[in-house]
Amino acid sequence: MWRRIKSSQAFAVFTAPLSIKNPVSVLVLGICSSLAVTIQLKTAVVMVLAMTVVLTFSNGILSSLRKIIPKNIRIIVELIVIASLVIVADQCLKAFMFDVSKQLSVFVGLIITNCIIMGRAEAFALANNPWLSVWDGLGNGLGYGIILIVVGAIRELGGAGTLWGISVMPEAVYDMGYVNMGLMVYAPAAFIVIGLMAWLQRTIISDMRKGS
Amino acid sequence: MKKPERITIKKVFDVRFKGEPSPECRVLPVSPRIGVSLANLPSIKPKLVVAESDTVVQGQALFYDKTNPHVYVHAPVSGTVHRLVYGPRRQLQCIEIATNSALPPLAFERLLTPPTSAADTKSALLERGLWAYWRQLPFNTIPRPQDTPPAIVVQLANPEPFHPRLSAVLPRVANDITAGLRILQTLCPTIIVVADANESINLDDWSDMAQVVRVDADFNHCSPGAAIYHLKDSDTYNHAWYCDWQFLVKIAQTFATGVYANQSYITLSGYSDTADAHYQVTDGMDLTTVAPPIAKRMVWGGLFSGIAAAESFFLPVGIDAVSWVDTTETVSLMPFLALGAAKPSFTRAYLGHFLKPFTPPSTALGGSYRDCVSCGHCETVCPVHLMPQSLLRQVNADDTDTAIRYGLLDCTQCGVCTYVCPAKIDLSAQFTATKDRLYNEVNA
Amino acid sequence: MKFLYRRLQALAPLFEKGGRFERLYPLYEAVVTIHFGSSDTTRGRVQVRDALDTKRFMILVIIALIPVTLFGIYNVGYQFYAAIGEPASFGSMVMKGLTVFMPILLTSYAVGGFWEVLFAVVRKHEINEGFLVTGLLFPLTLPPTIPLWQVALGISFGIVIGKEVFGGTGKNFLNPALTARAFVYFSYPAYLSGEVWTAVSSSASRLVGYTSATPLGVAAATAQPQAVTDALSEAGYTVMHCMIGLIPGSIGETSVLLCLVGAAILIVTGVASWRTMVGSVLGVVVTATVLNGLVSDTTIPFLGMSPLWHLVVGSFAFGAVFMATDPVSSPDLKPSKWVYGFGIGVLTVLIRVVNPAYPEGVMLAILLMNVFAPLMDYSVAEYRVRKRIPNGL
Known part of the structure; x- marks a missing residue:
């Protein structure tokens, strides 16, 4: 069973964006939101959820419509689908997680302009069947998520000594003279952390390629 | 073309080396074996017309250039082809001839007055095997006989250290230079004679035959490329031809006597106090007869653009200076802390910059290879106002179009940027390599 | 000494290609060349090299x-x-x-x-x-x-x-x-x-957490109607003090006089560009003079700080002499060095005076101009190239 899953096309489509085709650290897409929402782990996770849901559904819907969308107005159609999904996600957040929604402010709304969504729709969904497209959307959402969550964790831990709002730095460390890193609260820190992750990942990928 | 009598190249480069050869000019007899070495014949693809153990006479063709089939190189002496030396990939490197002075030289028609047309002059030069001494900008290659030169630059001085000084031999060659200029006049109306402003030679005889320019600059800065750069007022002169005074002497003598002129003036330097002097020698002579190998690096040509001679000791075609450079390793503790009074330096980082000591040249690299630190020294010394550091960036990025726009083809390959670089980057070599590659692409 | 050198040379095979410590070759090379210099000889057509490395x-x-x-x-x-x-x-x-x-x-x-x-x-x-x-x-x-x-x-x-x-x-x-x-x-x-x-405090000393304001701190904190110069002299600072540098501040930045000594060494040996240094001083003088002209009763007193004070306080001297002149991060070409230096001077004063969050602006000014250095070089290079007689294929 596992072997069959592993050799399936959907599995490959799902796993590629998690590692060697990661949308953030390899393709360098969706950087703006990665900088903005990763000050805390919580906002990062919520953003990832919203993003993954929108991406999965938009990929699925657009893929099933791909044969009836006229070529010359496809961007408009894509935008309508994505915008509707984003509005739904935004309203859900406002309804059920109002605090987080306020922290995320415009960034949920701005998922519309996230390059990953349009990119996957254009590059994948319009050329593949809905089954694969859904897996591709899920994979890319989670690939984006991995980076965001790691960056969010690093920035929250470094900048405030907390994770998910819970203090994890032992008091003893502060007593020894440790101070939270103010830089982590600024957006450039996310830039630097993402840059380092991209560097690390590319080094690993190129090593893997050399090895194989 | 601008018409100044004197150009001053303001870029300073004033490092002095010990070992200037004495101005005394000695005449050396022909050596028992001579060699026609191709080390200084760029871009020539030789096709032999003689074979091993053939008998050749002075002035007889040895090989021609496959890309320029009319350009032959002739034997400087009579004798027997002793050996053909091939390098890697079976490239012809040298033709050794066992001298036999009993054989009479080939007789050409004596031309007591210069030919009347450019075509006649060209065919006379080609027939007598003198064409291979021509060079053409910007690639320093041998020009094609069918082309017309936009200008001809005659170099009266090679101001790199230790090159022959015209003043040392002027009485012997003055008339030949005049006659040579007359011959060149038939080829091209624009002839520029470039002299070193620091050398006292009377140039009045030639000033009505050609545009005489004294260049006030140091070292290689009055090369033909630099002269053209400072004199040109349009891009038509970029492909000017050039030669040195020895070529004029050669063509004048060959035309007048009908015998292939095989004498050149060279200098030896850095060998020994007694041997360092000017010499009149036969082309391709075996230097071991006057200077047996010593534990120094033997360099054909200048210190800044020379070729480290490996095994051959035959004077290559077109080389007029041979230097021996010290290779001994000096061990000193923390050399970078020294005041450096005895270190010749272009930069003010060592006391030697102010004291200007006369030190013998050495092959020491003086540091390790590093990345460019943008010190800007190369820009201060470039005689043709290039920005070598910016140019190098373009070359490294393989952006040849921008490199050309930045003046890559103006580069005279003088090697001074390489000399001053504290990161020991061989800028000149990279520019030369890129130019060579461009030349091959253009002529492919 | 020769003996030591021979011993080091004898170790070379261990670190060269195929040796046991091949990976550590850079370390070996560093040790040898630091102590004895490089024993490499020239390759290629340029047979001699300058002693500078x-x-x-x-x-x-x-x-x-x-x-x-x-x-x-x-x-x-x-x-x-x-x-x-x-x-x-x-x-x-x-x-x-x-x-x-x-x-x-x-x-x-x-x-x-x-x-x-x-x-x-x-x-x-x-x-x-x-x-x-x-x-x-x-x-x-x-x-x-x-x-x-x-x-x-x-x-x-x-x-x-x-x-x-x-x-x-x-x-x-x-x-x-x-x-x-x-x-x-x-x-x-x-x-x-x-x-x-x-100031230095340790739990062993009798005094913990003693603080004293730097001249820039005093200047930034001055409130109307007091003038900056008065506030500074009230706090015990004179121009002479700041020149000599027996004042609180970062370890190496306080003495303007010794920065000038450093500048002299760097300029005489030709390591650092005097154009950058002079340019940045000009930038400070011009900007401070302009700002002085804007002073009124409603502006902050810092605006009225004289150019001379701007030059001697903070780490401007140290930054302009040692940081701005780093050849790698500063522009290559001489005209752009002037612009670069001038920009540093202008930004230093502006950041100090106009932005209340940062009383000292040298660091940010230099980093910002570092970013613009390649653009300046590009502009100057293009300008120069346009004046050349083209030499194409």
Whole structure:
């Protein structure tokens, strides 16, 4: 069973964006939101959820419509689908997680302009069947998520000594003279952390390629 | 073309080396074996017309250039082809001839007055095997006989250290230079004679035959490329031809006597106090007869653009200076802390910059290879106002179009940027390599 | 000496290709060349080379830094005893200074050196002596109270993000020492906000947490209707004080006079560009004069600080002499060096006066101009190229 899953096309489509085709650290897409929402782990996770849901559904819907969308107005159609999904996600957040929604402010709304969504729709969904497209959307959402969550964790831990709002730095460390890193609260820190992750990942990928 | 009598190249480069050869000019007899070495014949693809153990006479063709089939190189002496030396990939490197002075030289028609047309002059030069001494900008290659030169630059001085000084031999060659200029006049109306402003030679005889320019600059800065750069007022002169005074002497003598002129003036330097002097020698002579190998690096040509001679000791075609450079390793503790009074330096980082000591040249690299630190020294010394550091960036990025726009083809390959670089980057070599590659692409 | 050299040479096969410690070759090369210089000979067509190499280049910067470093060590001790109000001998001041400064310096060199060696080994290139300068410059820009772990983090950031990410010395576009300082500055603003320098305090001394304001701190805090000059003299500062530098501040930056000595060494030896330095002084003078003309009753008094004061307070002198002139991160071409220097001067004053959050602006001004350096070079190069007679194929 596992072997069959592993050799399936959907599995490959799902796993590629998690590692060697990661949308953030390899393709360098969706950087703006990665900088903005990763000050805390919580906002990062919520953003990832919203993003993954929108991406999965938009990929699925657009893929099933791909044969009836006229070529010359496809961007408009894509935008309508994505915008509707984003509005739904935004309203859900406002309804059920109002605090987080306020922290995320415009960034949920701005998922519309996230390059990953349009990119996957254009590059994948319009050329593949809905089954694969859904897996591709899920994979890319989670690939984006991995980076965001790691960056969010690093920035929250470094900048405030907390994770998910819970203090994890032992008091003893502060007593020894440790101070939270103010830089982590600024957006450039996310830039630097993402840059380092991209560097690390590319080094690993190129090593893997050399090895194989 | 601008018409100044004197150009001053303001870029300073004033490092002095010990070992200037004495101005005394000695005449050396022909050596028992001579060699026609191709080390200084760029871009020539030789096709032999003689074979091993053939008998050749002075002035007889040895090989021609496959890309320029009319350009032959002739034997400087009579004798027997002793050996053909091939390098890697079976490239012809040298033709050794066992001298036999009993054989009479080939007789050409004596031309007591210069030919009347450019075509006649060209065919006379080609027939007598003198064409291979021509060079053409910007690639320093041998020009094609069918082309017309936009200008001809005659170099009266090679101001790199230790090159022959015209003043040392002027009485012997003055008339030949005049006659040579007359011959060149038939080829091209624009002839520029470039002299070193620091050398006292009377140039009045030639000033009505050609545009005489004294260049006030140091070292290689009055090369033909630099002269053209400072004199040109349009891009038509970029492909000017050039030669040195020895070529004029050669063509004048060959035309007048009908015998292939095989004498050149060279200098030896850095060998020994007694041997360092000017010499009149036969082309391709075996230097071991006057200077047996010593534990120094033997360099054909200048210190800044020379070729480290490996095994051959035959004077290559077109080389007029041979230097021996010290290779001994000096061990000193923390050399970078020294005041450096005895270190010749272009930069003010060592006391030697102010004291200007006369030190013998050495092959020491003086540091390790590093990345460019943008010190800007190369820009201060470039005689043709290039920005070598910016140019190098373009070359490294393989952006040849921008490199050309930045003046890559103006580069005279003088090697001074390489000399001053504290990161020991061989800028000149990279520019030369890129130019060579461009030349091959253009002529492919 | 020769004996030692032969012994080192005998070890060479171990580190060369195929040797047991092949990977550590950069380390071996560094040790040999530091002690005995390079024994390489020229290759290619240029048979002779200038005696100047990058080691000499960097060592001259370090020599130029020695006066400010020694003075900084003394001043740290001086400020300490001034703060606790005890008279002390010259010797004990120097000793105190050493006990404070040496750990910072050693941390900086050890951690910086570790990264430099690590990258050299992994990337298989020689260890670059540039880090010797970075490792000294960085501690000199720090206050004496800086915790050592922050020094270690700072220099790591400076070396790795400021330099090695781009490929090492020669390929970085930011000054690594300033990148390191900027990291500490934004990460731990409480330690070097620039407003207040805590004099040396330790739990053993009787006085903990003594603070005294730097001239810039005083100037920034001045409120209407007091004039800046009055506030400064009230706090006990005169231009002469700031010139000599027995005032609280970062370890190496306080003495303008010794920065000038360093500048003289750098200019005479031709290592640093006088154009950058003069340009930045001009920038400060022009901007401060313009701002002085804008002073009215409603503006902040800082606006009225005279150009002379701007030149002597803070780390402007140190930055303009040692940081701005870093050849790698400053522009290559002479005209752009003028613009670059001028820009640093202008931005320094503007950041100091106009932005209340940053009383000192030299660091940010230099980093910002570093970013623009390639653009300036490009513009100058294009301008020059346009004037050339084209030489195409």
